[in-house]
Amino acid sequence: MNEPGHASTQSHPSAAEVEAARDDPKQANILYHDWEANTYDEKWSISYDERCVSYARDRFAHVAGTGGWPYRNALELGCGTGFFLLNLMQAGVIEKGHVTDISPGMVEVALRNAKQLGLDVDGRVSDAETIGYDDASFDLVVGHAMLHHIPDVEQALREVLRVLRPGGRFVFCGEPSKVGDFYARKLGQLTWWATTNLTKLPGLTDWRRPQAELDESSAAAALEAVVDIHTFDPQQLRRTAIRAGAMDVEVATDELTAALLGWPVRTFEAAVPKEKLGWGWANFAYRSWRALSSVDTNVLSHIVPKELFYNVEITGVKP
Numbered sequence: 063m064n065e066p067g068h069a070s071t072q073s074h075p076s077a078a079e080v081e082a083a084r085d086d087p088k089q090a091n092i093l094y095h096d097w098e099a100n101t102y103d104e105k106w107s108i109s110y111d112e113r114c115v116s117y118a119r120d121r122f123a124h125v126a127g128t129g130g131w132p133y134r135n136a137l138e139l140g141c142g143t144g145f146f147l148l149n150l151m152q153a154g155v156i157e158k159g160h161v162t163d164i165s166p167g168m169v170e171v172a173l174r175n176a177k178q179l180g181l182d183v184d185g186r187v188s189d190a191e192t193i194g195y196d197d198a199s200f201d202l203v204v205g206h207a208m209l210h211h212i213p214d215v216e217q218a219l220r221e222v223l224r225v226l227r228p229g230g231r232f233v234f235c236g237e238p239s240k241v242g243d244f245y246a247r248k249l250g251q252l253t254w255w256a257t258t259n260l261t262k263l264p265g266l267t268d269w270r271r272p273q274a275e276l277d278e279s280s281a282a283a284a285l286e287a288v289v290d291i292h293t294f295d296p297q298q299l300r301r302t303a304i305r306a307g308a309m310d311v312e313v314a315t316d317e318l319t320a321a322l323l324g325w326p327v328r329t330f331e332a333a334v335p336k337e338k339l340g341w342g343w344a345n346f347a348y349r350s351w352r353a354l355s356s357v358d359t360n361v362l363s364h365i366v367p368k369e370l371f372y373n374v375e376i377t378g379v380k381p
């Protein structure tokens with residue numbers, strides 16, 4: 063791994079650093095994700111058990127099918143804490159894994175998670191627009207919720223095709239659709255506003271997080287607005303991949319009612335003290351999300367236009 067970061071000791075960025083990063087999305091990504099690295103799994107309820115193993119496997123299979131499993135040698139871009147690649151390895155989709163991210167803190171946490179799981183993974187700090195690996199090195203390149211942070215998505219996809227062997231596949235999942243991002247943001251803002259105001263009322267103040275923590279969340283949200291560069295129209299993204307040189311490009315979408323529930327739930331969880339929400343709440347949130355996901359997949363995907371779903375997925379092959 064190049065230049066390991068120090069996520070374990072990463073302090074909050076100063077107001078001056080945040081200000082400087084406002085006009086530099088890549089620097090903002092490093093700052094924001096280094097800052098988030100140690101608390102990221104908890105914030106997004108990421109696990110490395112059956113819950114997230116089946117989630118990662120199902121998202122992958124939804125757009126790319128199950129042919130070619132296991133891929134012998136796979137690279138993840140924008141790995142974060144390793145959620146997608148490590149869970150795909152546990153699902154038997156990938157044998158040997160390599161993680162990369164522009165944030166040193168994230169690569170450090172992903173490698174730590176891999177070690178704890180006993181998985182054969184190495185990693186490097188790398189920008190997806192200039193991937194630090196040789197041509198034709200991998201059978202598979204994956205990414206989850208990362209393309210929307212990349213200034214030049216077509217350049218990143220050209221790089222993906224460069225590091226893939228002929229016939230190798232790429233799979234990106236968890237990207238926000240244009241419509242999905244609109245309703246998710248609105249619901250999130252409304253939930254944050256309602257929760258932080260209602261918890262000022264007498265009798266509900268126990269449910270209010272300390273003001274310093276709420277201020278920190280607002281500072282993080284300001285950087286988040288800089289790092290979230292794109293939302294995607296599935297067919298436009300498909301054309302971008304074809305322009306980059308990919309063949310057999312397919313796009314898919316999922317999560318409609320599940321996203322309408324999921325975004326307010328996650329925002330509510332972030333707005334109240336953690337100890338207020340125990341196992342019962344987590345169980346309720348997960349079961350409700352599962353039930354709605356099943357309605358989305360089995361019913362709504364047949365009658366509602368693709369563009370209205372929240373998650374965009376894309377796959378393609380190197381000629």
Ligand SMILES: C[S@@+](CC[C@H](N)C(=O)[O-])C[C@H]1O[C@@H](n2cnc3c(N)ncnc32)[C@H](O)[C@@H]1O
Nearest residue numbers: 091095140141142145164165189190206208211
């Ligand atoms: C929303 S997080 C997703 C992390 C992880 N894939 C997941 O799904 O949990 C996006 C990740 O992309 C990384 N990233 C942003 N810009 C990048 C770039 N230009 N090259 C590589 N990684 C980048 C961020 O540092 C961050 O870890």
